[in-house]
Amino acid sequence: MDIVFVILHYTAINMTISSVASIRRYIDTGNYKIIIVDNCSPDDSWRxxxxxxxxxxxxxxxxxxxxxxxxxxxxxxxxxxxxxxxxEFLVLMNNDVHLIENWIYKKLKQKYEETDYAVLGPMIITGEGSIxxxxxxxxxxxxxxxxxxxxxxxxLLRLNFLGLDKYYRWMMSKFHEHIPQFSVEERLVSHENVGIHGCFMVFSRKYSSRFEGLDPSTFLYMEEDILFLHLMKNNLKSIYCPEITIYHKEDASTDSVLKSSHKKNGFVYRNCINSLKSYLKILTTYEEKENCNGYNGQ
Structure with missing residues (x-):
């Protein structure tokens, strides 16, 4: 099989159907499959x-x-x-992601022949037009x-209970300017061994032959950081490839269930705390055991 797309579905059925349509429109090989995983959607979308x-x-x-x-x-x-x-390539993608250009399989294959990557991430255009x-x-x-x-x-979680977290974040943004690690110009060129976004991740057999997927220790958030950690500690290469571009609406599944921003923020804070603790545990394991193989699916 040339390529398999795995779409994680949760409630936002129109987004999932649209994502499937984008794959069918732009895929450049007939030897492909689309696997849709319904993650126990609380509505009728599975049916x-x-x-x-x-x-x-x-x-x-x-x-x-x-x-x-x-x-x-x-x-x-x-x-x-x-x-x-x-x-040959296994893609994990959100259901709010669309392919928007031709020759994805050809480009993935060509980039693999050039770099021998384990995981590749494309350029991402958001709903606001940002890259x-x-x-x-x-x-x-x-x-x-x-x-x-x-x-x-x-x-932030404590302030969320009091309804003050948004004010705190606004104040922090005024006094602590966020400086991204990559400039816009840097995002226009390829990079090796960088952390890539989790909405669209391409895994070659370099990865799939050694791992059984993503590290299962988190519920939500930090998956990219943990993946990056495992790659670097196991001498596997990640690639950012702007020659491949996808569109990402962002947070469609979470937004469809958690309508209240107050409720959504609390959900985010709790899961970020838990995932950061998982990251720390994995990182400590690597540091304590020099030859640790990390997550191996066992």
Whole structure:
């Protein structure tokens, strides 16, 4: 199999159907499959997906009876694709992501022949027209940096209970200007061994032959940082490739369920805290055990 796309679906059915349509429009090989994993959507969208797409030859529908989060939800599709198809390239993508240009398989293959990458991330155009989503970072998040972030999210969570977190974030933005690690100009050229955005990740057999998907220790957030950590500690290469461009609406699934910004912010803070703690645990394991292989699916 040339390429398998795994789409993690959660409630936003129109986005999922639109994402599938974009793949069908721009895919440049007939040897592909689209696996849609329903992550226990609380609405009727799983049944609707079966009615609309269930008989299509290029579609495989999988369902989880429990919402297992981003990493483990994607891993359902990753494991199925790896076992059934052993694809040359395995793509994990959000259901709010669209392909917007031709020759994706040809470009992925050409880039692999040039760089021997394990994971590739494309240029991402957001709904606001920005290209500043990816790459995320040039170096691994340190223990000190992760601990600072944990303290910050605990502070935001406490303020969220009082309805003051937005005010605090506004104040912090006034006194502490965020300086991105990559300039706009830097995002127009390729980079090796950088952290890539999790909305669209391409895995070659360099990765899929050694790992069973994403690290399953998180529910939501920090998946990219943990992936970057595993790649660097196992001498595997990540590539940011602006020659491939995708469109990302951003947060469609979360927004469709958590309508209240107050509720959504609390959800984000709690999960960021938990995921940062997972990152710290994994990083500490690597630092304590020089030859640690990291997550191996066991």
């Amino acid at each position: 609707e997906l079966n009615v609309i797409l269930g008989m299509d030859a290029d579609i495989i529908l999988l369902h989880s009876d429990v919402n297992v989060g981003f990493a483990r939800g994607n891993n359902i599709g990753f494991s199925y694709a790896k076992e059934k198809f052993h694809p 500043c989503s990816s790459p995320l970072r040039k170096e691994l998040l340190t223990v000190q940096g992760a601990r600072r972030s944990v303290r910050r999210y605990y502070r």
